[in-house]
Amino acid sequence: DARVTQTPRHKVTEMGQEVTMRCQPILGHNTVFWYRQTMMQGLELLAYFRNRAPLDDSGMPKDRFSAEMPDATLATLKIQPSEPRDSAVYFCASGLRFSGSSYNEQFFGPGTRLTVL
Amino acid sequence: AQKITQTQPGMFVQEKEAVTLDCTYDTSDQSYGLFWYKQPSSGEMIFLIYQGSYDEQNATEGRYSLNFQKARKSANLVISASQLGDSAMYFCAMEGPSGYALNFGKGTSLLVTP
Numbered sequence: 001d002a003r004v005t006q007t008p009r010h011k012v013t014e015m016g017q018e019v020t021m022r023c024q025p026i027l028g029h030n031t032v033f034w035y036r037q038t039m040m041q042g043l044e045l046l047a048y049f050r051n052r053a054p055l056d057d058s059g060m061p062k063d064r065f066s067a068e069m070p071d072a073t074l075a076t077l078k079i080q081p082s083e084p085r086d087s088a089v090y091f092c093a094s095g096l097r098f099s100g101s102s103y104n105e106q107f108f109g110p111g112t113r114l115t116v117l
Numbered sequence: 118a119q120k121i122t123q124t125q126p127g128m129f130v131q132e133k134e135a136v137t138l139d140c141t142y143d144t145s146d147q148s149y150g151l152f153w154y155k156q157p158s159s160g161e162m163i164f165l166i167y168q169g170s171y172d173e174q175n176a177t178e179g180r181y182s183l184n185f186q187k188a189r190k191s192a193n194l195v196i197s198a199s200q201l202g203d204s205a206m207y208f209c210a211m212e213g214p215s216g217y218a219l220n221f222g223k224g225t226s227l228l229v230t231p
Binding site: 035093105108 | 154160161
């Protein structure tokens with residue numbers, strides 16, 4: 001049963017600390033997405049990758065957030081330094097998409113619930 | 118720019134009844150995809166149904182159907198024969214042709230009562 005995995009599931013940290021969230025996309029998927037969910041803003045796209053290359057990270061605060069895909073089986077989202085306003089659930093999703101295809105179901109991971117004190 | 122609007126923050130429905138969750142969208146793209154996701158209290162995002170802008174038939178998946186009215190730019194989700202397990206947040210989302218990422222609405226909280 002293929003699924004997206006995310007670690008850690010929960011993270012509590014203090015303001016100023018570095019936070020790294022990891023995602024293992026479904027094997028064979030060529031697109032990876034990071035979304036953030038808060039009560040106020042809802043679900044927002046932070047970044048996405050296709051074939052490990054970043055295609056769009058315009059939703060990400062560049063001064064403190066960074067997203068990478070060191071290899072096809074791992075995507076990371078890093079916050080340094082973290083701030084209380086970063087408290088949210090961070091979802092990773094993966095999908096399979098080819099140029100010209102019209103359908104791209106995204107499979108979501110269980111999310112990382114981050115609390116920054 | 119795309120915009121997804123879900124005007125119903127919360128809905129109630131009695132078990133076994135049908136319910137319609139509203140979604141309107143705004144886009145200048147000619148080709149786009151519309152999705153509905155379910156988020157139960159456990160937090161995971163579950164894909165329900167997809168409608169392509171060029172699909173002539175309304176999408177159906179089991180008890181879920183999408184009432185797609187392109188001229189009105191609406192993509193309402195219809196759940197037939199509601200079950201207690203349908204209680205959850207429901208999100209409408211859109212994908213444009215120039216990007217693969219989803220743009221989500223604010224969601225509708227559905228409560229199914231016995």
